[in-house]
Each structure stands twice: as structure tokens, then as C-alpha cells.
Amino acid sequence: MTGLDEVTTAAAALVDAFSRHDTDAYFAAFAPDASFIFHNNDSIIRSRKEYQDLWASWETEGFRVLGCTSIGGTVQMLGDDVGVFTHQVRTVLADGDSSVETGERETIVFQRFGTTWLGVHEHLSVDPVF
Numbered sequence: 001m002t003g004l005d006e007v008t009t010a011a012a013a014l015v016d017a018f019s020r021h022d023t024d025a026y027f028a029a030f031a032p033d034a035s036f037i038f039h040n041n042d043s044i045i046r047s048r049k050e051y052q053d054l055w056a057s058w059e060t061e062g063f064r065v066l067g068c069t070s071i072g073g074t075v076q077m078l079g080d081d082v083g084v085f086t087h088q089v090r091t092v093l094a095d096g097d098s099s100v101e102t103g104e105r106e107t108i109v110f111q112r113f114g115t116t117w118l119g120v121h122e123h124l125s126v127d128p129v130f
Contacts, residue, residue: 007083062096103130
């Protein structure tokens with residue numbers, strides 16, 4: 001399997017875990033020192049642990065992922081050990097007693113650690129087409 005195939009597989013597994021609200025599998029897809037920039041968060045999240053803590057606080061407010069669809073995913077390889085995955089996502093989220101669908105664009109940078117590919121940076125923005 002090529003690096004391109006491996007990043008594509010890692011990205012699909014990450015999106016699948018997110019879509020099922022499988023927090024163990026989802027967070028395991030990121031390196032401990034990964035960083036995250038989300039359009040709906042006012043600061044840069046500088047570690048997986050910081051993101052997990054933020055996620056847990058959202059859950060206390062009724063947050064839950066009900067589903068997520070990836071559209072038009074592509075991978076750009078930067079050498080043998082870094083791949084950049086970009087796609088559009090449509091996500092249905094529970095927000096307390098209601099649900100909301102969001103449309104966003106996402107970039108996840110993956111790095112090879114031995115035989116494992118982990119996300120080291122994620123950037124999420126509003127999809128203006130949604």
C-alpha cells in the first residue's frame with residue numbers, strides 16, 4: 001500500500017469514528033501534540049488532551065455527533081511521511097434537545113509514525129456553499 005492509500009485509509013477511519021461519536025477511536029487518530037483550529041472556537045487548541053477536555057465539556061451541554069458525510073476527499077503527499085487530507089463535511093449534531101446540520105471544509109495533516117498515520121493538525125472552516 002502506498003502512502004497515499006495509507007493516508008486515505010487513516011482519514012476514512014477518522015471520519016467514520018467521528019460520525020459514530022466513537023471518541024476513543026476518534027481521538028486515537030490524532031497525535032498527542034496535534035493542534036486544532038475550529039471556526040467556532042475562539043482559540044487554537046494545542047493538544048489532543050486539550051481538545052478531549054473541550055469535547056467533554058460540549059457533551060455535558062448535550063453535544064453528540066449523529067452522523068457525518070465526507071465529500072470530495074483528496075490527499076496531497078508531501079514526501080513519504082506527511083499527507084494533507086482535504087474534504088467537505090456535512091455533519092448532523094445533537095445540541096441538547098434539538099439537532100443541527102453543518103456544512104464545513106476541513107483539512108487534516110497526517111504524519112507517519114512508524115507504520116501508523118496520525119493527524120497532527122486539523123483546520124475546520126465554514127463551507128460557503130452549504
